[in-house]
Amino acid sequence: MPIKVPDSLPARATLEGENIFVMTEYRAMHQDMRPLNLLILNLMPTKIVTETQLLRKLSNSPLQVQVELLHTSSHLSQNTDADHLSSFYTTFDQIKDRKYDGMIITGAPVENLDFTDVDYWDELCQIMEWTRTHVHSTLHICWGAQAGLYYHYNIPKYSLPSKLFGVFPHTLIRKQSPLFRGFDDVFYVPHSRYTTNHLEDILAQPELELLAVSEEAGVFAVKSEDNRRFFITGHPEYDPDTLANEYFRDLNKGQAQNLPAHYFPNDDPTQTPVVRWRSAAQLFYTNWLNYYVYQTTPYDITKI
Template identity: 70%
Template sequence: MPIRIPDALPATAALENENIFVMTEHRAMHQDIRPLRLLLLNLMPTKITTETQILRKLSNTPLQVEVELLQTASHDSKNTAAEHLETFYTTFDAVRDEHFDGLIITGAPVERLEFEAVDYWPELCEIMEWSKTHVHSTLHICWGAQAGIYYHYGVPKHELPEKMFGVFPHEVVKRTSPLVRGFDDRFFAPHSRFTEVRAADIEAHPALELIAVSDEAGVYVAKSTDSQNFFVFGHPEYDRETLKAEYDRDIAKGMSIAVPVHYFPDDDPTREPVSTWFSCAQLLYTNWLNYYVYQTTPYDITRAGQLS
């Protein structure tokens, strides 16, 4: 089934070139079904890249998906054209009275800051508080996952001695979870972060459960027991070249940065990186949409977020 996005969004052409079923707004208006309403809070500096990556993963769903893009009003984006933001993004004030089947909160390159030191932290807290009563299920990614699990459950983050950077093997620790249905016993996922949330802190909280971990990278996926909040501490949406682009950027700045592990053949950055995470990354997004949004969200969208 298709994903519904604005006709002129830059991601539209990229996804259509990949033979992904993208439905234009004009065509969608002539269908008599209720689409899933998703809100994407994009905190990444390269917003167009992140839009395309996540929309690609949302494309394989059992129902038409309508995605609205959200930015923080309390932070000025310096890496995305103002025209793009004005054309395609909305702010929280414009949607605070609306309800959504799903919310995705992306990562952000601010993990070395204390949460309260991030300039848009008060606004993000307001959005996360609002999600309790206006969103059926929320998916938090990387720093967004650290921020969400800290805000909702008080689980802290811890600074790492060096950047967790590369593609790491993981294992599922709760095989019965529909979120990881179809996953291999050993699967791979990218990480790019300077901080971590520890498994012991999650296991100690009665409202949380671990889903997948890595011996090298630590916690990958956790969720709330009521399935209202999901936390993914890596970047399953990343393209083949994303880690390479980050590495090349940092090298060009003269930074001391290690080669991302398990990514380039023989850890040689002159060689083309190999993707080993695409299939499970797609399953993660598809399973979340299918089992925790589509199959359980109320048909009356105004009831989304209202816990029984």
């Protein structure tokens, strides 16, 4: 998928170095088609890393996608340069009167806090309410999924006895779902979280459909019956070394940390992790964009 991004966005050089098609603004303006307008609310502290991971997965179809980056104004990011935010990000007040074909709400390392104790919770609730009328399809990731399930359907999250950390096998509940078209019977997804959603809470909500689960990681993929909201509890967009970096970061801080499961060969952290989730991750994001954004969004974006 040609991704249209600002010429100087750091992710552009990284993706072009990986032979991923990143479209210049000039070329995008001269194509006779309406691009999909996609908004990414990036709640992660390492914003440049997350931008690059997501843009990489949104880059493999002939569709043109115009991506905008959004950050919360009620939280001051301490891990991203202020110049980067001012150059490439917008705030909700600046875009609240616009409409979007698709939106991604990322995870955030705040799952041990009650939702209402997160300093940008009120702003996030305002944004999630706004998506009902201004976004055709919204994808919530990890803590963003837990926040969305709680806000839209009053489904709580629960603390786990220990951190769920590793790359876990998953199976499909709805094998005919277009979201998982082309998937193997068993597919792998990275997880890194301290909380979870209970299966029975999802099944008790008639407006939700359970799509995929893991025996070890629990609920993975859920969607609303009207296909407007999607919730995934893992991180298919993670890079090969993301879990390793997290593991060694915590060790260097003196924090007790289990090895990420099913990740290092022979559970030996000196060995290079084996990637088993890349193809499923690419399919997942491509399917969401194709079947639940491009195929169903109105050509006149004002009619969303």
